[in-house]
Amino acid sequence: MHPWRLLSIPLLVGLFVALPVYWAYPDDLSFWRAAGIVLGWVGSGLLLASLLLMLREVRLASWLGGIERMTCWHHWTGLAGYLLLLMHPLALAAAAWTESPPLAWQLLSPVAQNWPVWVAWAALIFLMGGLITTFASRLRYPLWRWLHGLLGIGVLVGFVHVLLLGIDAGTVFAILAALLMLVWRLIRVDAGAAAKPYVVRSVRRVAETMVEITLAPLVRGMPAEAGQFVLVAFFRGPRYRGCGEYHPFTISAIDRDQQFRIGVKALGDCTRRMQALEPGVEARVQGPFGDFLLERPAKPQLWVAGGIGITPFLACLRNARVEHATRLLYLYRSEADAAFRDELETLAATHTGFSLEARATGDAIPDLAAILPGADELTGHECYLCGPPGLLDAVGHVLQSRGVPAAQIHCERFDFR
């Protein structure tokens, strides 16, 4: 990744934090009171940065190093902002404690007749509620998504707290910025205003719980490349009723007339329903995103795919011949899950320099130490991994223990919650 892209998010987050702190930095106050004020503004800046990082614009994602990286920073800035905002009232209470211990509770007490304090408590409760649901991974996605929105409300209510304290100049700007980003996300991403209309052209079953869907643009298509991914929502067809949620899918092939294919595995309620997709169903597509496999260095390569993670590698092989010695290790649970294996075996037989090792592993993570190449075979290799997060972590750990530098291990995770 280009150094500027690596630095883009840290610089942006630094700016979101530094600006309000510089603007509101307190002079001549006691340590705890000054710390309380600074913690409040740093936390608010981090939450604003977190809102920016939830946007899904193609150009923005490209500048900031991809959606996966944005999502990771979205999580960390959000959590760090929350932690600092928890410390903000405690530091102010500590400042009051140095005056007189009972004053500390007077400052915190939600039963005191004081709008700024009431609103501050409301903001904290929204943030806590939003984070509790964020970490509740068993919640169904549609409910999870709306409850996650409590965090956005918490940010807005938090700025209203600042406004009620009489600090209005910069706060109005912050509220407008937060509102803009929340509305942008709702309209462009969740409501699909940034999406382009497509239609399902064909559906092919490639494994017991996986179909490959061909999508054709209804207007001008998007300039996607093999291995990139798109966010797709399916709606109505002759007999099909889609759930209308945007889910990420890797492009598994780019066909003529700007048509492309995606692989859909039944992993949740919505993707299970997609197994019954039929030609003629309306779809909307956002993207393309990602640069996994796009800028590969001129080195021998190891590709490791777990289940549905085979799609970016398949797209790459369908699109062009491999230019450097490439070994693909394809892991799937059972023979019924071995999507595209026949096609991959044909490609391995016809592509010089490309070799395939396909294995059924069962439900548990297999003995990777036995399956993965030894340290001497990995020397000078670039490693590309795509599949379930648990498998990728385990493979990455073994590869690093065998001397592959972290910079030479590239992952595609699709963990955007």
Add this chain to the structure above:
Amino acid sequence: MTRKLFIYSTLVFWIMVAGFGMTQVFWAPDDAGVVQARETIITPAELAGHATPEDCWMAIRGVVHDVSAYLPEHPSRPDIVLPWCGKESTEAYETKMKGRPHTPYADELLAKYRIGMLGKAP
């Protein structure tokens, strides 16, 4: 890891809030650190002579306070508070935030700056 960080930090937060709450219940009143009022009588003319941000007295509920040292810490904008320097400010103090008075916290804080009683004009 992030889940654990969230759970533990939130728990610690509530424990500390509860700790501050317990203080209110169990702390024995101790006024030793509070500046005791010198019950001098201050006339309105004398009060009016202290009407600058650096030298700001306010009369609230018949008691005169020298709030010069506190003004930089007051959360509201200066243009909301400063016009009341040198004046009888009870109404402004009691009608903060659309008719709501200041908090008991503010009352206790205010007591620290008490310097005398407001007398009548000669």
